[in-house]
Amino acid sequence: MQIIDELTVLPRRGDGQEASIQLLAGDLAAIPPTHAVDALVVSAFPDSYTPNPGTLFSSLFERGLDMRAIARRKEEDERVRLGCWLSQALSPELVSRFNFRRIICFEPLYPAFVAHAGSERANIEDRVGFVFRCLNNFIIPDRNGERRFDIGSVAMPLLATGNQQVALEDLLPRLLDAAIFWLEQGLPIRQLKIVAFSGEKATAAAALFAASRRRYQQRIGSGRATAGPAPTGEPLPLQRLAEQLVAACGQNLREELLGAADDDEKELLQRLFARIDRRPAAAPGPDASTAAAVVDDDAGGYDFFISYAHRQEHEVAEFVRALQQSAPSARVFYDRDSIPVGGQWLRIISDAVNRTRHFIAILSPDYTASPVCWDEFQCAKLKEYNTRQSVIRTLRLYSERDLPPIIGIYSYIDCAEGDLDRLRQSATQVGSLARDDDSTAP
Numbered sequence: 001m002q003i004i005d006e007l008t009v010l011p012r013r014g015d016g017q018e019a020s021i022q023l024l025a026g027d028l029a030a031i032p033p034t035h036a037v038d039a040l041v042v043s044a045f046p047d048s049y050t051p052n053p054g055t056l057f058s059s060l061f062e063r064g065l066d067m068r069a070i071a072r073r074k075e076e077d078e079r080v081r082l083g084c085w086l087s088q089a090l091s092p093e094l095v096s097r098f099n100f101r102r103i104i105c106f107e108p109l110y111p112a113f114v115a116h117a118g119s120e121r122a123n124i125e126d127r128v129g130f131v132f133r134c135l136n137n138f139i140i141p142d143r144n145g146e147r148r149f150d151i152g153s154v155a156m157p158l159l160a161t162g163n164q165q166v167a168l169e170d171l172l173p174r175l176l177d178a179a180i181f182w183l184e185q186g187l188p189i190r191q192l193k194i195v196a197f198s199g200e201k202a203t204a205a206a207a208l209f210a211a212s213r214r215r216y217q218q219r220i221g222s223g224r225a226t227a228g229p230a231p232t233g234e235p236l237p238l239q240r241l242a243e244q245l246v247a248a249c250g251q252n253l254r255e256e257l258l259g260a261a262d263d264d265e266k267e268l269l270q271r272l273f274a275r276i277d278r279r280p281a282a283a284p285g286p287d288a289s290t291a292a293a294v295v296d297d298d299a300g301g302y303d304f305f306i307s308y309a310h311r312q313e314h315e316v317a318e319f320v321r322a323l324q325q326s327a328p329s330a331r332v333f334y335d336r337d338s339i340p341v342g343g344q345w346l347r348i349i350s351d352a353v354n355r356t357r358h359f360i361a362i363l364s365p366d367y368t369a370s371p372v373c374w375d376e377f378q379c380a381k382l383k384e385y386n387t388r389q390s391v392i393r394t395l396r397l398y399s400e401r402d403l404p405p406i407i408g409i410y411s412y413i414d415c416a417e418g419d420l421d422r423l424r425q426s427a428t429q430v431g432s433l434a435r436d437d438d439s440t441a442p
Contacts, residue, residue: 001026001035001195004206007213009179010220013354014186014386021179023209024195025202028157029059029098036099037193039138041131041156042067043106046079056157056197065094070103075149076138081368081404083113084134086149102151104138106131106159116369130371131159132178132187136378137406139189143384143391148405155193158201168204176212185350185379186386303327303434305356306334307376309366312397315418316362319395322424326431346375353379358433359391363412364398377407393433395426 007021028040042056049068051061060067070087077085087103095101107113135154141147158168159175172194179192194209196202304323308316320334333352353359359380367373377392384391394412402408413429415422 001032004196004202005209005213007176007180007209007216009183009216011186012184013382014188017190019183019187019190019192021176021183021192022194023205024193025197025199026195027059027197028056028155028195029063029065031099031155033099035155035193037153037155037191038100038151039102039104039154040098040100041104041106041135041154041159043108043157043159046107046110047071049105060098063097065090065098067103067105071105075102076405078134078137078404079107079110080112080116082134082137082374083108083110084131084137086138100155102149104134104154106134130178131156131175132182133371133374133378135189136182136187136381137374137404139187140378140381140406141188141385142409143388145385145388152188153191153193154189155195157195157197158205168201169208172205172208173212176209180212180216181346181350185382187382188385301331302333302352302356303330303358304332304334304430305353305359305376305380306332306362307359307367307373307380308334308362309364309370309373311366312362312364315397315420315423318420319362319423319427322427323431326428327434330431330434349376350379354383356380357391358393358430359383360430361392361394361407361410363394363396363400363403363407365400366398368400368404368407381406393430395423395430397423 001024003022003024005023009019009021011017011019024035031037031040044057044067049057049071051058051067057067070090071085073088075086075088079085084104084106087105090098090101090103135151138149139147139151158171175194183189183192194205196205306316306320316334320332323332324330333356353376359376361367361373361377361380380392383389392410394407394410396412396414396416398418399416413426415426
């Protein structure tokens, strides 16, 4: 395997360790020991693992790894919710031969996933770019730093550009944008290898990779002002850029202080941060855009971020009203519909989550089927890991037989099945968190 290009991502959050994204030419079925990784990511049609000629599955099969056998021994199957599954750990003999330890298989056309995510085949390139939802599910450690699966390095082909016929120019920029965003947020992947098999694809991928690398380097060269996918339209207005730079510097300073503090000092720091967050925020200027206003509001901090599925909008409105009655001074983020849709949406959501003391997930089958809710929850999960602080609280509004493990580990307040009286009562319990914050502020 030969490295064609490489991009170093500077984290905005987390332990401060840089991450590397590499573009390589070579055969993922013959990874040399110098490029060994923890997990290989592949893509497939639903339940289709036949080693058809000219495919990666065929190359793996010829060397002794049958994806049909691997698929029969899944460690965790999240195809319905996330369109992917994780294999069991490979045998030592296979690890020695192939130089990866697990396989993550992405099946973006899995029927139940398509139905839940509301996606169509024409939008497959968008869903392939969100393969990081799958990676996040298996990789993000808990707030004590413990991992469910030891995955810190990943290799993948140019997903879905073969038999699934996704255009390379649609796939690769989105994949790199998603990778840069999550690595900046502190996702603990130290190395991501993207491998082109054919010389023609390697040449085309090299130009696209270089363009993405230049955009990223230009962005960080003018200040670490944004945390998400590089915008594809006009440059950010200077005022908005300055607001984001100030907010990013403030967040980074908080994380550095918490990282250097002893356990007894962290409590004092959190109380000081709470006092700062309650200072009145400056009103945005008359020319501020909606997005700029959201970012400015985020800089002031929130007591609660309410994460919920759109179908439960009525019940959540009742909960928020009761919460505001219980804790009138609490700042609550829940109207995400006011955020402009586009490349900056996830960055704004992530910024809001990272300036929130308590993340409230209102659970239902619709919640775990929602890509938006997964993004929000994973942002909160990363915040817990990066800060080593308890952030997430869950309320069960409607029952689900098997919660995803990443969500199911949290004890929930039970308001099933859509019990509005219990939901209003739970708002009082949740509101006490803000009152406790007030009482411990110095």
